[in-house]
Amino acid sequence: MLPHRNSKLTRAGLIIFFIIIILYGLYEAQGLLFGPKIYVSTETTTVRDPYVKIEGRAERIVALKMNGKEIPVTENGEFSEPFLLASGENRIVLEARDTYGRAASRSVSIMYIPKSAGGSTTTPGGALD
Helix, strand or coil, X not given: CCCCCCCHHHHHHHHHHHHHHHHHXXXXXXXXXXXXXXXXXXXXXXXXXXXXXXXXXXXXXXXEEECCEECCCCCCCEEEEEEECCCEEEEEEEEEECCCCCEXXXXXXXXXXXCCCCCCCECCCCCEC
């Protein structure tokens, strides 16, 4: 039988062991602690094409909705959803829910300025030349 020693090496080993256990517990509990997150490439933009794709990534979610409609998400949390813009400012709201019922939302504003058929241009105030 080995004698019990109260050494600094044993104490340091136990401290490191418990720090690792605590860090691992925090890593596993991040869904409970931090809730859902949504990352979108842009929040405000101006386009001349009425068709855009809203792309991004969501973490720790169960469901993701875009303007109230559920959209598919890959296993990695990535999403890409087409959207047809109306003339003028379009606001797209992404809403995510996690397994604990918490929600997160992110809004994207896209200004659609249609190409003029007669060759006239649009000024920042919206008046045609």
